Amino acid sequence: MYFDEQKxxxxxxxxxxxxxxxxxxxxxxxxxxxxxxxVVASQDDLVNDHxxxxxxxxxxxxxxxxxxxxxxYGYQRRDHYVFEAKKLxxxxxxxxxxxxxxxxxxxxxxxxxxxxxxxxxxxxxDPIQADPVDGLDFSDGAAVAAFLxxxxxxxxxxxxxxxxLEESEYAAWVIYNRxxxxxxxxxxxxxxxxxxxxxxxxxxxxxxxxxxxxxGGKIKTSADGLLRQSSTVSALYEATFSDGRSLAxxxxxxxxxxxxxxxxxxxxxxxxxxPEHRRDGFxxxxxxxxxxxxxxxxxxxxx
Ligand code: OOG
Ligand code: NI
Numbered sequence: 001m002y003f004d005e006q007k008x009x010x011x012x013x014x015x016x017x018x019x020x021x022x023x024x025x026x027x028x029x030x031x032x033x034x035x036x037x038x039v040v041a042s043q044d045d046l047v048n049d050h051x052x053x054x055x056x057x058x059x060x061x062x063x064x065x066x067x068x069x070x071x072x073y074g075y076q077r078r079d080h081y082v083f084e085a086k087k088l089x090x091x092x093x094x095x096x097x098x099x100x101x102x103x104x105x106x107x108x109x110x111x112x113x114x115x116x117x118x119x120x121x122x123x124x125x126d127p128i129q130a131d132p133v134d135g136l137d138f139s140d141g142a143a144v145a146a147f148l149x150x151x152x153x154x155x156x157x158x159x160x161x162x163x164x165l166e167e168s169e170y171a172a173w174v175i176y177n178r179x180x181x182x183x184x185x186x187x188x189x190x191x192x193x194x195x196x197x198x199x200x201x202x203x204x205x206x207x208x209x210x211x212x213x214x215x216g217g218k219i220k221t222s223a224d225g226l227l228r229q230s231s232t233v234s235a236l237y238e239a240t241f242s243d244g245r246s247l248a249x250x251x252x253x254x255x256x257x258x259x260x261x262x263x264x265x266x267x268x269x270x271x272x273x274x275p276e277h278r279r280d281g282f283x284x285x286x287x288x289x290x291x292x293x294x295x296x297x298x299x300x301x302x303x
Contacts, residue, residue: 009073009100011141012148016051019149020181024252026210026232030186033208039195047187049257050092050102054174054182056121057107060131061152063091066179068131069148070103072138081284086291087112088170092282098275101184104282106291108170117167120160124153124175148179158241161249169295173250176239183231183293185255189278198228198258205232205256213253213298216289226262226279229286231255233298250294 003010021027031043040046055062067077074096081090083106090106110121132152137143156164156175165172188201195201198219202212212218213231220229232255236248261268265277292298 003100006141008139008141008144009096012069012073012145013051013100015142015145016148016181017184020184020252023180023237024254025235026254027184029208030205030210030254033204034195037204039191047190048101049185049187049255049259050104051184052104052106052182052255053179054170054177055105055107055179056125056171056174057089057110058121058125058128060128061125063089063105063107065131065133066105067091067093068133069136069138069144070105075103079281081282081287083284083288083291086170086288087168088291090282090287094280104287106170108168108174110171113171114167117164117171120156120164121171121175123160124156128152151178153178155240155242157243158245158247159243161241161247165296169250170291173294176249177251181252183253183255185229185257188256188258189260196258198230198256201256201258202230205230213290213293214301215292215295215298216285220283220286220289222279222283222286224279226260227281227283227286228258228260229255229283229290231290231293234294236299250296250299253293255290255293 003013031046034040053066055066070093071077075093078092078094087109088106089109090104093103093105095102110118136147161172161176164175188198189196195204202218205212211233213233218230232253234250234253237251238246239249240246259278261273261277262279265273268277
């Protein structure tokens with residue numbers, strides 16, 4: 001994905017992707033293999049189905065704060081999802097124009113954690129006494145892009161990270177990784193024959209040594225059968241904490257989505273199918289398992 005109009009939103013999305021691509025080795029590994037096989041001619045030929053962010057549900061942060069950025073760029077809030085066991089909420093946002101990705105934003109229900117985990121999180125976030133997004137000039141794409149890379153709270157201690165990890169892998173992820181792009185998502189159905197189903201694409205991925213998230217099966221399927229998703233598992237990154245210790249921790253990953261035509265458009269030939277003819281939105285049970293792409297059990301497990 002690359003946006004060349006240089007509107008503020010284009011600048012923000014390009015910058016998010018540049019940082020993400022520089023950190024997540026699987027992004028270029030997958031693109032390079034697709035180039036080598038002649039599936040696409042450049043990274044820009046890949047359609048980005050959606051990007052995702054994670055937030056902490058505390059005053060002045062969380063979805064209510066984060067969403068202001070993308071609402072300002074014309075995104076529209078859509079369905080609400082709840083993940084009870086993981087103590088998460090999420091919304092997805094429809095883009096202002098079809099060539100932009102959807103956005104999926106989740107939030108940790110901090111109030112539902114143990115008193116100890118809450119107090120660790122609040123230790124970092126309580127000094128934030130006003131919504132940091134409120135100070136942003138949305139017409140300045142470079143400033144918004146810089147904001148998304150900027151720490152809003154101090155680096156955690158390794159002990160705090162490890163205590164959070166025991167209770168909520170998501171909490172530990174956000175306290176260290178903050179608003180970094182959590183994943184981008186390749187639209188598989190847009191690829192040429194032989195690569196345009198998740199079965200074929202996952203074979204290709206595993207053939208180049210990519211490890212897939214196996215929670216709930218490698219292919220997660222919506223109840224209507226029309227949205228199928230797979231994802232890589234995060235690599236482990238050597239991260240330095242405020243006490244000087246380093247730990248190997250989860251970062252970001254890559255997702256793959258196959259959206260089938262809605263029943264009323266099923267008869268259309270492939271070349272006439274437009275994005276609006278396909279299943280939109282997300283699916284609770286798929287998302288629930290995709291979150292585990294940054295979980296220790298998926299990263300360390302051998303399947
Ligand atoms: C998001 C997991 C859910 C999807 O497409 O349903 C998701 C996350 O890991 O933060 O990406
Ligand atoms: Ni996703």
